[in-house]
Amino acid sequence: MTVSSKPVSKPFDLKALFNRPAKPYVHPYLGGVILGIVLFLALFFTGNGLGSSGATSRLVVFVQDQFIPDHVDRTPYLLRMAGGDKNPLDDWLVPVFFGALLGGFTSGLIFGRVKLETTKGPRISDRTRWMLAFLGGVLFLYGARMARGCTSGQALTGGAVLSAGSWVVMLCIFGGAYGLAYFVRKLWN
Amino acid sequence: MNFPLLAFQNVSAANPWTYLIFGLIGFAFGFTLEMSGFGNSRKLAAQFYFTELTVLKVMFTAVITAMTLVFLTVSLGWLDYSQVWVNPTYLWSGILGGLIMGVGFIIGGFCPTTSLASASTGKIDGMMFMLGGFVGAFLFGETERFFTHWYNNAGYYGRVTLMDVFGLPTGVVVLMVVLMALFMFWGAEQLERIIGKKDMSREPKLRLYGAGVVVALALVVVFIGMPSTEEKYEKATILRTVSELQADGTVKEVQVKYTAEEALSQRIVQITPAELFKARYDQGLILTLLDVRPEADYNLFHLRGALNIPAETLKSRIPQLLATSAPNAVYVVMSNDETLATQAWRLLTAEGVPNVYILEGGINNWITVFGHTDPEIQPRSAALDEQLKFLFPAALGDRYECSDPDPIENEHIEFTPKIQLQIKRDKSSGGCG
Numbered sequence: 001m002t003v004s005s006k007p008v009s010k011p012f013d014l015k016a017l018f019n020r021p022a023k024p025y026v027h028p029y030l031g032g033v034i035l036g037i038v039l040f041l042a043l044f045f046t047g048n049g050l051g052s053s054g055a056t057s058r059l060v061v062f063v064q065d066q067f068i069p070d071h072v073d074r075t076p077y078l079l080r081m082a083g084g085d086k087n088p089l090d091d092w093l094v095p096v097f098f099g100a101l102l103g104g105f106t107s108g109l110i111f112g113r114v115k116l117e118t119t120k121g122p123r124i125s126d127r128t129r130w131m132l133a134f135l136g137g138v139l140f141l142y143g144a145r146m147a148r149g150c151t152s153g154q155a156l157t158g159g160a161v162l163s164a165g166s167w168v169v170m171l172c173i174f175g176g177a178y179g180l181a182y183f184v185r186k187l188w189n
Numbered sequence: 190m191n192f193p194l195l196a197f198q199n200v201s202a203a204n205p206w207t208y209l210i211f212g213l214i215g216f217a218f219g220f221t222l223e224m225s226g227f228g229n230s231r232k233l234a235a236q237f238y239f240t241e242l243t244v245l246k247v248m249f250t251a252v253i254t255a256m257t258l259v260f261l262t263v264s265l266g267w268l269d270y271s272q273v274w275v276n277p278t279y280l281w282s283g284i285l286g287g288l289i290m291g292v293g294f295i296i297g298g299f300c301p302t303t304s305l306a307s308a309s310t311g312k313i314d315g316m317m318f319m320l321g322g323f324v325g326a327f328l329f330g331e332t333e334r335f336f337t338h339w340y341n342n343a344g345y346y347g348r349v350t351l352m353d354v355f356g357l358p359t360g361v362v363v364l365m366v367v368l369m370a371l372f373m374f375w376g377a378e379q380l381e382r383i384i385g386k387k388d389m390s391r392e393p394k395l396r397l398y399g400a401g402v403v404v405a406l407a408l409v410v411v412f413i414g415m416p417s418t419e420e421k422y423e424k425a426t427i428l429r430t431v432s433e434l435q436a437d438g439t440v441k442e443v444q445v446k447y448t449a450e451e452a453l454s455q456r457i458v459q460i461t462p463a464e465l466f467k468a469r470y471d472q473g474l475i476l477t478l479l480d481v482r483p484e485a486d487y488n489l490f491h492l493r494g495a496l497n498i499p500a501e502t503l504k505s506r507i508p509q510l511l512a513t514s515a516p517n518a519v520y521v522v523m524s525n526d527e528t529l530a531t532q533a534w535r536l537l538t539a540e541g542v543p544n545v546y547i548l549e550g551g552i553n554n555w556i557t558v559f560g561h562t563d564p565e566i567q568p569r570s571a572a573l574d575e576q577l578k579f580l581f582p583a584a585l586g587d588r589y590e591c592s593d594p595d596p597i598e599n600e601h602i603e604f605t606p607k608i609q610l611q612i613k614r615d616k617s618s619g620g621c622g
Contacts, residue, residue, distance in 0.1 A: 025224065025225055025226035025243075026224045026225050026226075027393065028225060028226075028242075028243045028246035028247045028250070029246055029247075029250050029374075029396050029399065031221055031222075031224060031225030031226075031247050031250075032225075032246055032247040032248070032249070032250025032251045032254065033250055033251075033254050033399065034217075034221050035218070035221045035222070035225075035247060035250075035251035035254075036250060036251035036252065036253070036254025036255040036258070037254060037255070037258070038214065038217040038218055038221060039251060039254075039255040040254065040255040040258040040259055041214070042214045043193070043255065043259055043268075043273055043274075044192050044193060044258075044259070044262060044268055045192065045193055045194055045197055045210070046193055046194065046197040046198060046210065046211070046214075047193030047197070047198055047272050047273050047274055048198070048199075048274050049255075049274060050214070050218055050302075052300075052301040052302040052305070053301050053322075053326070056301060056322050056323060056326045057326045057329070057330065059323065060323055060326045060327045060330065061330060064327075064330075075330065075331070075333075075334060076333075076334065076337065077329075077330050077333040077334065077337070078330050090200060090202075091199065091200065092199050092200050092207070092211045094200075095200060095208050095209075095211035095212040095215060096211050096212070096214055096215035096218065097215060097305070098212065098215065099211065099212040099213060099214065099215020099216040099217075099218070099219065100215040100216070100218050100219030100222075100302055100305045100306070101215075101219060101305050101308070101309045102212075102215075102216055102219065102309070103215060103216035103217060103218060103219030103220035103221075103223070103306075104219035104220065104222065104223040104228065104305055104306030104307070104308075104309040104310060105219075105223075105309035105310060106216070106220055107219070107220040107221075107223035107224045107306070107310075108223050108228065108306075108309065108310030108311070111223075111224060113223070113228065113310050114310045114311050115310070115311050115312075116311040116313065117311065117312060117313070118312065118313045118314050119228075119229045119230045119231050119232075119298070119307070119312055119314055119315075120230065120231065120298075120314060121231060121234075126313070129314050130313060130314060130317045131317075132296055132297065132298075133230070133297050133298060133299070133314040133315070133317040133318040133321065134297075134317040134318065134320060134321035134324075135296055135297065135321060136293045136294070136295075136296040136297010136298060136299065136318055136321060137293070137297050137299070137304065137317065137318035137319060137320065137321025137322040137323075137324070137325060138293070138321040138322070138324045138325040138328065139289055139290075139292055139293030139296065139297065139321075139325060140289075140290050140293025140294060140297055140299070140300060140301065140318075140321075140322065140325065141293075141301065141321070141322040141323070141324075141325030141326045141329070142289060142293075142325040142326070142328055142329050143285075143286045143287065143288070143289030143290035143291075143292075143293055143325075144286065144290055144301060144325075144326075145286070145325075145326055145329035145330075145333075146282050146285060146286030146289065146329065146340070147279075147282060147283045147285075147286025147287050147289075147290065148276065148279060148282070148283070148286070149276060150290065150300055150301045150302070151248070151290075151300040151301075151302070152218070152300075152301070152302050153276070154276060154283075154287075155248065155252075156248065156251055156252060156255075157274075157276070158275070158276040159252045159256070160251075160252050160255035160256040160259060161256070161259060161273055161274070161275045161276075161350075162256065162275075162350045162351045162352065162359075162362060162363075162366070163275045163276040163277075163278065163348075163349070163350060163351075164278050164346075164349040164350060164351050164353065164354045165276055165277065165278025165279060165280065165283050165346070165349065166276045166278075167351060168278070168280065168283050168284060168287070169283045169284075169286065169287040169290075170287070171287070172283070172284050172285075172286075172287025172288045172290070172291060173287045173288075173290045173291045173294065174291065175287070175288065175291060176287065176288035176289065176290065176291020176292050176294070176295075177236075177237050177291035177292070177294045177295040178237055178291070179291065180291065180292055180295050180296070181237035181238060181295050184295055184296060185238065187234070187296070187298075188231060188234040188235070188237075188238065188298070189238060
């Protein structure tokens, strides 16, 4: 008696889900148009644009408030986000932050790009890349809080609503990056 | 102008849908960045070596798409630009912060949101950038107090737009930005072809049609123009909460909506000198007195703390008012009678300044109520509207007793309260700041 050896199909193949072949990226202009429409809809319905660095600050001060609330209450910059009873996470930026994490993940999942790896230039090691990514993060967010917004909050949103200060910030971000690019070219090329 | 929707200006537990809406916005944001390839730091950094200009294309396409749609809906009267968050300009901290971000960008290979897209798809360098970001934000929070005065004051210009800087109409600025961006795309494609050795014949022709559409929309904005003050005024509404006696004897709080002109004719926004006097001691309000009379009248007599903004200069001061108005800010405009003040009220209301009231009867009425015992102030018969009905020995400004009436003497003054805080968007926050 032969037993048919049809493979039992699993209803949810986790391994296959995370090992899909990577699909190509969406064309930049199309991605830009879609991003622009998302930004427009946000501005149209809520009056707020997009943002990211503000949420990072709020998450940090939230943690600080759990352990050293007195310090938070005595530091004006932290006070206005989390002073007294104020919940720093109760701000539109925070759902946007977590939504973006989820959205990035979902896109990666659909297009087969969820993979534990390191993106870097060919001439440096993974470890160097990790340390520099960390350093870059420290610098970028420090600068973002100083400028009251990052590329999403100032360059994208502020740029679209034609805020003069935002265009200045946008130019400085690109200026700073282009200015240093030659000196760190070994990291990327 | 029904948009933006007041209910969505921030998250609130009273309206739980707001969390979902902002979560969805974030989701679309992260999704779009990842699918455009921004989870990959090398792709991001390539921008700065001219081999691949995806960042420039995505960013500026997004900017011109959003910008054109925003100003198109503003010019059609659907979107109220005064209620849209426009980042205030802090010139020096913006410049220094921007430069530091640039350095962080080229070293770290990400910006904050792209690091989210990257980290969430498993890239370890994205995760390291995110972690570093928390440290960076922490460091800023701890070091801000060393330069707080510079940070909060240097180069602060308030809500300034490119239209203000260049003195050009909005539509023209929109068109110029669109054309500039399209020129940059053309340049980027040349660079990609020459340095990046990309085969440009494989680029979709659709992009040329898209460019045409954006230019056409920008031209529409140029031709329709921005809504005039009159047009904005016609759409302005005033809300009031009224206690209504129901049929069954209970009292219910009802919201009534008035057009601006109705609010004036039904005298909802005119407050008596008594109410204004008491409002000055109300700790829950930030009161601003706007005296819109000519400087000469102001110098003869004015209320203590009143700002003199002659009617002709009022329009230019509105951006400043809009940028700093807190949710509990109340503005009282006053003139000798009511005519000038009413005109000023119309202008401020049209331009979206919230909680504006008129001093009923004006300065003439104020002096009649509070200054009738002052021997120095002599009444005179004035035939014309907006003339001071009193004579003053000298231009003493606010040094009369009735410029700042005694709170103890007037403690039991009576009035029918009309001031109700109309919650409009909190202008002191709304961005990433």
